[in-house]
Amino acid sequence: xxxxxxxxxxxxxxxxxxxxxxxxxxxxxxxxxxxxxxxxxxxxxxxxxxxxxxxxxxxxxxxxxxxxxxxxxxxxxxxxxxxxxxxxxxxxxxxxxxxxxxxxxxxxxxxxxxxxxxxxxxxxxxxxxxxxxxxxxxxxxxxxxxxxxxxxxxxxxxxxxxxxxxxxxxxxxxxxxxxxxxxxxxxxxxxxxxxxxxxxxxxxxxxxxxxxxxxxxxxxxxxxxxxxxxxxxxxxxxxxxxxxxxxxxxxxxxxxxxxxxxxxxxxxxxxxxxxxxxxxxxxxxxxxxxxxxxxxxxxxxxxxxxxxxxxxxxxxxxxxxxxxxxxxxxxxxxxxxxxxxxxxxxxxxxxxxxxxxxxxxxxxxxxxxxxxxxxxxxxxxxxxxxxxxxxxxxxxxxxx
Amino acid sequence: xxxxxxxxxxxxxxxxxxxxxxxxxxxxxxxxxxxxxxxxxxxxxxxxxxxxxxxxxxxxxxxxxxxxxxxxxxxxxxxxxxxxxxxxxxxxxxxxxxxxxxxxxxxxxxxxxxxxxxxxxxxxxxxxxxxxxxxxxxxxxxxxxxxxxxxxxxxxxxxxxxxxxxxxxxxxxxxxxxxxxxxxxxxxxxxxxxxxxxxxxxxxxxxxxxxxxxxxxxxxxxxxxxxxxxxxxxxxxxxxxxxxxxxxxxxxxxxxxxxxxxxxxxxxxxxxxxxxxxxxxxxxxxxxxxxxxxxxxxxxxxxxxxxxxxxxxxxxxxxxxxxxxxxxxxxxxxxxxxxxxxxxxxxxxxxxxxxxxxxxxxxxxxxxxxxxxxxxxxxxxxxxxxxxxxxxxxxxxxxx
Numbered sequence: 120x121x122x123x124x125x126x127x128x129x130x131x132x133x134x135x136x137x138x139x140x141x142x143x144x145x146x147x148x149x150x151x152x153x154x155x156x157x158x159x160x161x162x163x164x165x166x167x168x169x170x171x172x173x174x175x176x177x178x179x180x181x182x183x184x185x186x187x188x189x190x191x192x193x194x195x196x197x198x199x200x201x202x203x204x205x206x207x208x209x210x211x212x213x214x215x216x217x218x219x220x221x222x223x224x225x226x227x228x229x230x231x232x233x234x235x236x237x238x239x240x241x242x243x244x245x246x247x248x249x250x251x252x253x254x255x256x257x258x259x260x261x262x263x264x265x266x267x268x269x270x271x272x273x274x275x276x277x278x279x280x281x282x283x284x285x286x287x288x289x290x291x292x293x294x295x296x297x298x299x300x301x302x303x304x305x306x307x308x309x310x311x312x313x314x315x316x317x318x319x320x321x322x323x324x325x326x327x328x329x330x331x332x333x334x335x336x337x338x339x340x341x342x343x344x345x346x347x348x349x350x351x352x353x354x355x356x357x358x359x360x361x362x363x364x365x366x367x368x369x370x371x372x373x374x375x376x377x378x379x380x381x382x383x384x385x386x387x388x389x390x391x392x393x394x395x396x397x398x399x400x401x402x403x404x405x406x407x408x409x410x411x412x413x414x415x416x417x418x419x420x421x422x423x424x425x426x427x428x429x430x431x432x433x434x435x436x437x438x439x440x441x442x443x444x445x446x447x448x449x450x451x452x453x454x455x456x457x458x459x460x461x462x463x464x465x466x467x468x469x470x471x472x473x474x475x476x477x478x479x480x481x482x483x484x485x486x487x488x489x490x491x492x493x494x495x496x497x498x499x500x501x502x503x504x505x506x507x508x509x510x511x512x513x514x515x516x517x518x519x
Numbered sequence: 520x521x522x523x524x525x526x527x528x529x530x531x532x533x534x535x536x537x538x539x540x541x542x543x544x545x546x547x548x549x550x551x552x553x554x555x556x557x558x559x560x561x562x563x564x565x566x567x568x569x570x571x572x573x574x575x576x577x578x579x580x581x582x583x584x585x586x587x588x589x590x591x592x593x594x595x596x597x598x599x600x601x602x603x604x605x606x607x608x609x610x611x612x613x614x615x616x617x618x619x620x621x622x623x624x625x626x627x628x629x630x631x632x633x634x635x636x637x638x639x640x641x642x643x644x645x646x647x648x649x650x651x652x653x654x655x656x657x658x659x660x661x662x663x664x665x666x667x668x669x670x671x672x673x674x675x676x677x678x679x680x681x682x683x684x685x686x687x688x689x690x691x692x693x694x695x696x697x698x699x700x701x702x703x704x705x706x707x708x709x710x711x712x713x714x715x716x717x718x719x720x721x722x723x724x725x726x727x728x729x730x731x732x733x734x735x736x737x738x739x740x741x742x743x744x745x746x747x748x749x750x751x752x753x754x755x756x757x758x759x760x761x762x763x764x765x766x767x768x769x770x771x772x773x774x775x776x777x778x779x780x781x782x783x784x785x786x787x788x789x790x791x792x793x794x795x796x797x798x799x800x801x802x803x804x805x806x807x808x809x810x811x812x813x814x815x816x817x818x819x820x821x822x823x824x825x826x827x828x829x830x831x832x833x834x835x836x837x838x839x840x841x842x843x844x845x846x847x848x849x850x851x852x853x854x855x856x857x858x859x860x861x862x863x864x865x866x867x868x869x870x871x872x873x874x875x876x877x878x879x880x881x882x883x884x885x886x887x888x889x890x891x892x893x894x895x896x897x898x899x900x901x902x903x904x905x906x907x908x909x910x911x912x913x914x915x916x917x918x919x
Binding site: 122123124125126127128129130131132134135138142161163164165166167168172173176177180181184185186188189190191192193194225226228229230231232233236237238239240254257258261292328329370371372373374375392393394395396397398399400402403404405406407408409410411412413 | 522523524525526527528529530531532534535538542561563564565566567568572573576577580581584585586588589590591592593594625626628629630631632633636637638639640654657658661692728729770771772773774775792793794795796797798799800802803804805806807808809810811812813
């Protein structure tokens with residue numbers, strides 16, 4: 120065996136469970152036809168990008184000039200793009216964000232790896248609240264951190280603060296939150312967020328070392344009730360770093376475009392050091408700049424979203440049907456995931472039984488919370504409709 | 520001071536010398552007008568992308584379907600794109616590359632960081648031959664390697680094999696070569712490459728541990744003499760990993776699109792392990808997939824290049840003028856850089872004097888080779904023409 124990096128080899132060989140199921144779905148589709156596979160595995164938006172995206176691409180391609188459009192931007196992102204992003208954030212959240220707080224990235228994963236590599240020293244701990252996106256562990260460990268998982272609050276899918284406080288220590292460098300949440304669709308309430316921030320302030324002081332709050336929010340705009348607006352974390356906690364992606368809001372996941380905001384509400388020198396470390400980490404990891412044309416595209420589409428009404432319709436259709444069949448589901452206020460209790464203890468075994476009905480669901484184990492499955496409803500409404508008899512048959516195996 | 524990652528902070532604060540000069544140029548342009556600054560600092564292609572790129576973008580934007588076009592591809596890249604890339608390589612070099620040897624990346628820097636993170640264990644050494652692209656050191660060290668620089672062959676800018684052999688050890692995990700070379704424009708001869716590969720084979724056997732050859736070749740298509748075709752390394756050395764980028768060939772540096780080829784001529788299990796480690800490293804560093812639309816764009820433009828004749832014209836104009844003024848230059852056969860001997864020992868001091876003539880040149884120190892400057896001639900021919908009196912005046916300060 121060649122003496123290469125075994126950790127990386129293992130990560131490559133043990134693909135994420137989600138990707139594995141997705142690849143199985145592709146193979147299965149070749150065997151029995153795409154229309155006969157009900158693939159609920161991947162968070163790949165099913166709603167087209169808004170027309171403004173197509174229009175922006177066409178206009179830039181025709182009129183911007185090839186050399187300027189496709190040339191390198193500054194490593195931190197085009198200045199005009201950063202100014203537009205900051206302005207849009209401030210219009211919506213009055214957060215006082217400056218263009219020089221913004222660092223454009225190749226999407227949410229890049230936002231997270233860059234932020235973690237900027238903050239973490241070997242031995243530091245990074246805390247996430249279950250259930251969480253499984254790649255958090257991969258990203259945190261690759262940055263040299265120990266990953267600490269806070270057990271889920273399976274009552275309300277908010278935060279179990281006893282467990283949360285127990286997970287913090289003087290080694291805690293950062294806490295990652297994700298609201299609306301993947302995989303539950305739950306939105307953290309104002310009460311939860313205020314209490315979380317209060318704990319972080321207290322603990323930072325107690326330990327004499329700052330705990331940063333990393334707010335991973337690709338689903339911010341995907342909320343299905345006008346009355347729910349997830350608080351903007353920069354307004355709640357000074358040591359916040361927002362990791363954003365346009366993947367879900369503009370249905371551009373393959374294009375890899377997002378940004379980091381290093382809150383300007385920290386001490387200036389602390390802010391500047393962290394922003395510099397973000398630049399350094401982006402450089403060391405090999406990101407040069409965020410894709411130049413897409414930087415301009417998103418800056419022309421700020422405030423637009425893909426048609427979220429379709430996801431809401433999917434949610435209602437699926438949630439109503441599955442609960443009617445006897446399944447127990449978390450009611451999702453946002454994102455495009457339904458978190459359903461496995462009717463048997465072992466969610467993986469349940470997913471295997473679902474597979475026999477050509478239903479591809481993701482067991483919750485890798486999200487740090489056993490006994491559930493994640494069902495991505497960013498699929499065609501018509502596929503959901505066609506899949507319902509399969510879900511019904513699956514329910515009958517358990518509930519008769 | 521916050522206890523964040525100091526290495527990353529230092530990397531962010533000490534920008535690359537090249538980026539620093541580039542930013543100085545932008546600031547200076549605001550003061551005295553863009554037309555009065557002769558910025559030769561950055562390798563940002565000045566020739567527009569070929570028309571086929573614009574056409575491919577327009578066609579994909581209109582006819583491919585938003586969800587498919589902008590959705591995630593497989594982490595390794597779209598299968599059809601990889602097949603097209605492999606076919607194009609095989610047509611040109613008969614290298615027997617398979618689509619499953621290819622991993623699509625976000626450009627050359629990503630190709631390198633992913634490859635290095637896949638191969639390197641702490642304590643391994645990565646060797647590069649001076650003068651080299653300065654970020655090699657950053658990428659290698661961030662991957663946990665010790666970076667070893669082989670002193671330049673300042674006669675022919677090939678390889679000084681005594682120095683090269685002395686730099687190898689049982690800790691050598693990989694050697695990076697770059698031909699055509701940044702910063703010299705030199706192309707490694709067939710003789711040099713055969714001898715290099717022979718040394719690597721011998722040393723791998725002697726140490727009982729394989730040394731990988733990383734061929735960083737963003738400038739492959741930028742060669743100004745039809746008789747010069749840089750050998751395809753996969754045909755020369757079985758343990759080759761090619762890191763490619765379309766940045767220069769298609770003038771798309773801001774779009775971040777390239778690929779890795781893990782040669783299939785290694786033992787199958789060794790190949791598969793390394794390919795898996797590449798996948799794992801891509802995942803751990805936060806690259807999800809290469810930008811999805813650009814994957815399709817480049818696959819439709821394989822074999823096309825930006826108009827290289829313009830660079831050739833620039834090279835001839837600049838080389839002829841500078842040598843006439845008394846400067847000593849390496850004659851560049853490829854890429855778009857001229858490597859000029861500093862007329863005083865300290866190249867940085869020379870660059871400061873050049874700045875007074877508004878000439879922005881890059882001192883060679885960070886390329887691992889003192890006493891030269893890099894002049895990027897991927898600029899408008901007209902700017903070169905306007906800059907010549909400044910070069911002449913600069914020459915007169917030294918040569919009278």
